[in-house]
Amino acid sequence: MLWFRKRWKAELPFHMMALPSVVFVLVFCYGPMAGVSIAFQQFVPTSGLFGSEWIGLDNFQYLFSMPDTKRVIFNTVYIAVMKMIAGLVMPIFIALLLNEIGKKAFKRTVQTVIYMPHFLSWVILGGIVIDVLSPNYGLVGDLMDWFGLPRVFFLGNENWFPYILVSTDVWKEFGFGTIVFLAALTGINPALYESAVIDGAGRWKQTLYVTLPGILPIVVLMGTLSLGNVLNAGFDQVFNLYNPTVYSTGDILDTYVYRMGFENLQFGVATAVGLFKSAVSFVLISVSYLLAYRFANYRIF
């Protein structure tokens, strides 16, 4: 018993240090988790979290009977998967090219420029994208004139909109995405290249047989970890770029929740959509982390 008390006393400072964070996380993270009970209520905002009438799965039934919901789920997965693939391929490609650059100053300048959009918010970048893509005065329109192509109202055209989302997302993130792969590239043992040269391998063969296998583990790891994002199509971006004319192809789960909740004031149904997303994402993230742990020995902490 004495031993136990001594140990408790030794560990007390640790508990004290963690205490404030525990309180904040309990209130602001676990509080909302308890609040998902709204999804099973006929929620009346004035009667508190648990005071409304319980209606079981009615909100979910209503939800999945609406044609909008299926379309929104499809849009979300479609946009998110395209972003996942483009967001993996493009950084690898650019990292490989950057790795071949001999001039340090040039390499660093390129890195400085392409990392930057990552740090700007979608409000700023959205403003820029709207301006650049404007059919009346945008830079892209000028370019299309120059090539003799007709001007397109990209952000008001439902066929174009998902692809605009993917390409502007790549534009923002591809540079930042190269960091991980550049780190992996510098980690490749130089002796491998030397022996490849002795074996008569040219640059192309070196890339094929040394460089690519060298970064394959990190590529697989990044690909696996991105699986958790299948329902994350990027709220910030879509919210700042979309408009009613492109709802049919551009509306995603998060924007759907927002409008359902804050514009239609159907809090119960909106929470049900959110819970659906959280639950599926929870499974996906857990599986992706488990796979990454099993096969790449990846641990976040």
Added chain:
Amino acid sequence: MVQQKSLGRSIFVGLNYFLLSIMSALCLIPLINVLAVSFSSSYAISSGMVKLWPVEFTLRSYRHVASKSEFLHSMLIAFERVGLALVISMTLTILLAYPLSREASQFRFRTGYVWFFVFTMLFSGGLIPSYIVIRNLGMLDSIWSLVLPGAVPIFNVILLLNFFRSLPKELLEASLIDGAGQWQTLWRIVVPLSVPAIATLTLFVIVGHWNEWFHGLIYMNSPDHYPLASYLQTVIIRRDLSLLTDPAEISNMTKLNDRGLKSAQIFLGALPVFLIYPFLQRFFISGIVMGSVKE
């Protein structure tokens, strides 16, 4: 590799420089365009003459923005928010990362604590329940609703705890043997040794809170309480949305030349990030690598 200077290689090198230059230009040109528009006269803008260099240079757009009290007021709120978040989040992050960086043999409940926090990265209550919680706490229209809900950035905590673990164990042991308590060891030994990591996370917090616009939008009933990012969202993005559906307004806008004003505000909103960026760049590569790639 001296003999490798074949024609094919030269072509590849040339193409490579060309392609990477294009990619850099793609990132830079839209920003330069907006900057050029913000410094141009309304006549030059509406006649479509402005591309990458200001035409009929003028500061009128900036002068107009600077005279708008909503803009200045929301900027003050943004500074206040960043300042509060900086102090609170960094204190909590350091205080939490230290116990979680100890081995389970020193801190038995470590694993339990870690799961308690990491679970919030895997599952969240979602938008509506979070809003209800903030509302029930009476925090709507208060700056605390922008600072406290994200007061413990778990991702930053994990980065920092991994950094703490890489510190030489002997130093901490020596300090404890010399009679310093855990609190003293943290402030006198661990924190001074971790300045680069802490600096990186501080910059992350600053940029994150400066850029965050959505919470301001939903938690503030009155636009008087918007931080700059939320204010900019309403003036740069929202107005444009109504504009998209109403062709009559498009011509109206060109006359008023809202585009110069918007561009000036876009640039001013991004300016602090640009100013911090050189410091950020120096640190963040080590920061990213220390958290993500581990053998």
